[in-house]
Amino acid sequence: MGGSTAIAIAIWIFSVLHQTVGALSDGGCDLSQGQWVYDTSYPLYTSKDCPFIWKEFDCQKNGRPDNEYLKYRWQPTSCQTPRFSGSRFLESFRGKRILFVGDSLSMNQWQSLTCMLYKSVQAKYSINRIGGLSIFSFPAYDVSIVLSRNAYLVDTVPMRNGNVLMLDSITNGSYWRTFDVIVFNTWHWWLHTGNKQPWTFVRYGRNNVHRDMNRMAAYEKALNTWARWVDSSVDTDKTKIFFQGVSPDHVNPKEWDDDAIHLESCSGQRKPVLGTQYPGGSHPAEVVLERVLRTMSKPVHLLNVTRLSQLRKDGHPSTYGFAGHRGMDCTHWCLPGVPDTWNQLLFAALFQGS
Numbered sequence: 001m002g003g004s005t006a007i008a009i010a011i012w013i014f015s016v017l018h019q020t021v022g023a024l025s026d027g028g029c030d031l032s033q034g035q036w037v038y039d040t041s042y043p044l045y046t047s048k049d050c051p052f053i054w055k056e057f058d059c060q061k062n063g064r065p066d067n068e069y070l071k072y073r074w075q076p077t078s079c080q081t082p083r084f085s086g087s088r089f090l091e092s093f094r095g096k097r098i099l100f101v102g103d104s105l106s107m108n109q110w111q112s113l114t115c116m117l118y119k120s121v122q123a124k125y126s127i128n129r130i131g132g133l134s135i136f137s138f139p140a141y142d143v144s145i146v147l148s149r150n151a152y153l154v155d156t157v158p159m160r161n162g163n164v165l166m167l168d169s170i171t172n173g174s175y176w177r178t179f180d181v182i183v184f185n186t187w188h189w190w191l192h193t194g195n196k197q198p199w200t201f202v203r204y205g206r207n208n209v210h211r212d213m214n215r216m217a218a219y220e221k222a223l224n225t226w227a228r229w230v231d232s233s234v235d236t237d238k239t240k241i242f243f244q245g246v247s248p249d250h251v252n253p254k255e256w257d258d259d260a261i262h263l264e265s266c267s268g269q270r271k272p273v274l275g276t277q278y279p280g281g282s283h284p285a286e287v288v289l290e291r292v293l294r295t296m297s298k299p300v301h302l303l304n305v306t307r308l309s310q311l312r313k314d315g316h317p318s319t320y321g322f323a324g325h326r327g328m329d330c331t332h333w334c335l336p337g338v339p340d341t342w343n344q345l346l347f348a349a350l351f352q353g354s
Helices: 003-025 086-092 104-121 215-233 284-293 306-310 338-350
Strands: 034-038 072-076 097-102 126-130 133-138 143-149 155-159 162-166 181-184 201-203 240-243 300-302
Touching (some): 097 104, 104 133, 104 143, 215 284, 240 338, 284 300, 306 338
Parallel strands (some): 097 143, 181 240, 240 300
Antiparallel strands (some): 126 133, 133 143, 155 162
16 A cells, blocks of 8 residues: 555544544534444443442342343444543542432432442442432542432422422422532323322412323423523533433333234333334423423533433333332333443533533
């Protein structure tokens, strides 16, 4: 090969690499669009690497017999997901606090991030629970990763005749905004009814009190309340705001299999939906969330986990959460598993362009 040809090829390779990195750093590459590929180097950690993993997510320890679901890596269509570095993460956030606010899917992501960080640095840690807070700390880095369970983001207030879900009220915000990074999430509890519903009435405005209302409409009103709170109360120069997106369940097999009569929700699923498209289409709650986010004046980064998670019908505990003692779970995710990719997206967003 002649010298001029070799130089030309080198320049071309550099140009391609530069375009790929540039697309990632300037937002030109959508990390949420892609497909799952089999990768024998996965998972990023094992449950043995994470001694504090909660039982409801530890599917291998709970007896799940297959492990192929651990071997899938998310591959974006037009670039690479940045490699997660726990040491870089902790060094960059030395002396800072990170907060996850939401339901048990926030807990799933919080647990995943603590496992990924611990696997990377093997540093001493502490876990404290204070009221509704779970606080995971790395003393050597002075970093705290906090979980605040708040299923609706808006307030639920006890009254004489029962709890009231206040769609236009957020009182926890004064605490939330003291953090350096906040990852919000809400969706699954909006569908709960009967004994699983923690409120008796729903209110919007002083005189708008109802026994119930359309849940998607209530969800959107609550998101608009949250959006107004962020826009009016959060200094986004000091606090970075993220929204997890909507984590889908796999309760209805007809969403991914036209011949679903033989299937029982996510039970026995061992492979993802292959390809880039989910047969069940867009998640309606994600459509609402994106509509609300477009109205906001403050910068909020959507992690957009919905489509990539929809493809992972195989990633749920099914009967292997709590060692099978609490029935079928097609809502939460095994760890290691899908939430690790959510945290890779979080890592990419936090260090975008740096």
